Amino acid sequence: MTQNHLPGMESSAISVLKRAVELDQSGRFLESLVCYQEGIQLLLDAQKAVKDESKRGHYREKIKGYMDRAEQIKAHVNKTKEEGKYHEQVRIEEDATGYSYEAVFKPYISGALTEVWVEDPYIRHIHQVYNFLRFCEMLLKASCKVKTIHLLTSPEEDGGQQASCMAELKQSLGAHGVALDLRYSTSIHDREIRFDNGWIVKIGRGLDYFKKPKGRFSIGYCDYDLRQCHKTTVDIFHTKHTKVL
The missing domain is CATH 3.30.870.30 (MITD, C-terminal phospholipase D-like domain)
Incomplete structure (x- = not known):
């Protein structure tokens, strides 16, 4: 990917992650997890194309936050599945x-x-x-x-x-x-x-x-x-x- 593709990748990531947060807040956890994973991958791809270190750091921070939330959702889903309460x-x-x-x-x-x-x-x-x-x-x-x-x-x-x-x-x-x-x-x-x-x-x-x-x-x-x-x-x-x- 080149710098020219970056704005489109950022826009796609923002759209997908916004949907992930909406689904998360409405309790549709598995759907939100799919969107979080897709959005995180888009941010990772965008990060690879960025040369400015401060912006790369900004991406790393955002990615970590979304990854942490995705892991929390995954753990919640697995726990409720095991308990038969999902x-x-x-x-x-x-x-x-x-x-x-x-x-x-x-x-x-x-x-x-x-x-x-x-x-x-x-x-x-x-x-x-x-x-x-x-x-x-x-x-x-x-x-x-x-x-x-x-x-x-x-x-x-x-x-x-x-x-x-x-x-x-x-x-x-x-x-x-x-x-x-x-x-x-x-x-x-x-x-x-x-x-x-x-x-x-x-x-x-x-x-x-x-x-x-x-x-x-x-x-x-x-x-x-x-x-x-x-x-x-x-x-x-x-x-x-x-x-x-």
Whole structure:
């Protein structure tokens, strides 16, 4: 990196670290930790490009402060996980954007993740199956090695396209080395997603928290980060023992 790149790197670092502090203050610790780590790396890269020793010292001081806070968060998260007391809550407001599946689930996906359980009664209609497809695509792109996705949902009542859509998705996932274990129940009501690394994510509206786009050529139709959301709550827990649905 050269001096010419420094202003852009500083600006990026400030933006990311500001977001880290906001998430930290709102109790969204894992998300804040990810931002702290990214921001610290940006500051380290910027420090390498600086030749003025006083400015390098300023960077060192800032980096140390953020690293200390990141270590405190990491220790807190590990302690509450060990005690089985970890609970984090995210409130998605009406019409909010920026809550794609990647944004919501990324902090809880690790390289150790190989198996996922999804319990959601509303993966029945076409747009809901598309939501589940997007969720599966997110897992395939993530830094993990998912081998099995279990889905427990309710059957479509009017004999629509659910069965054929799921059969196609199962075949497609199989071609990517992922098995889809699909089961139906007429009595489920809860909505939760469990990862075999211990994380549990409960969304009040399940995966179907996005609003219908105004048209097929409207912003947000393809990119879920730009899609408006319904108001809902996301609760995150951690357990050492993953329940099999």
